[in-house]
Amino acid sequence: MSISARFTSKDLDWLPAVEGIRYEIVDGDLYVSKQPHWHHQYTSDRIAHRLHDWNDRTGLGIALIVPGLVFSEENDVIPDVVWISRPRLDAVADAAGHLRAAPELVAEVLSLGRENERRDREVKLGLYERQGVQEYWIVDWRQQAVDVYRRIDGALTLVATLTGADVLTTPLLPGFACPLSDLWEPSR
Numbered sequence: 001m002s003i004s005a006r007f008t009s010k011d012l013d014w015l016p017a018v019e020g021i022r023y024e025i026v027d028g029d030l031y032v033s034k035q036p037h038w039h040h041q042y043t044s045d046r047i048a049h050r051l052h053d054w055n056d057r058t059g060l061g062i063a064l065i066v067p068g069l070v071f072s073e074e075n076d077v078i079p080d081v082v083w084i085s086r087p088r089l090d091a092v093a094d095a096a097g098h099l100r101a102a103p104e105l106v107a108e109v110l111s112l113g114r115e116n117e118r119r120d121r122e123v124k125l126g127l128y129e130r131q132g133v134q135e136y137w138i139v140d141w142r143q144q145a146v147d148v149y150r151r152i153d154g155a156l157t158l159v160a161t162l163t164g165a166d167v168l169t170t171p172l173l174p175g176f177a178c179p180l181s182d183l184w185e186p187s188r
Helices: 038-058 086-092 112-131
Strands: 021-026 029-034 061-063 069-072 075-076 083-086 104-108 135-140 145-152 155-163 167-169 177-179
Touching: 021 061, 021 112, 029 112, 038 061, 038 083, 038 135, 061 086, 069 112, 075 112, 083 086, 104 112, 112 135, 112 155
Parallel strands: 104 135
Antiparallel strands: 021 029, 021 075, 061 083, 069 075, 083 104, 135 145, 145 155, 167 177
């Protein structure tokens, strides 16, 4: 007999609070990941910094690092960076500070390990597509590449893989332009 555990947001209260451990639930499956590599954190910070700079100029929204996205009891995740417009934030933030619906933009920086990469490239892609995210960036700091998925006909569709001297732009953020080289730790 096989018993398959289904996790909910309430179960997270029972898991040990261990520094450097992140718990996420997608479709009732529990995902546990370790503290990311410092290059991962550097890249996440650089993305957020570029989004903050754009927001300072426009005032149209905010960028958040590792916010709680609680779509349902069985879908509770912590993306690396999100951008959300101010009107949407006002409509979807709960009293605990979690977002209860999709932000417009989500960026996940790949962590080391095949299972972590599969989670971001497949599991979370599917979740964000179902929840209505408009644009999803999968950022690979090791390959220095960004896969850009945009909502087309209701689906998140790969529209570009950026590398080298490419510039990251998005129709969601008019005037936003980030040279990819700004995201990576400079060579010494």
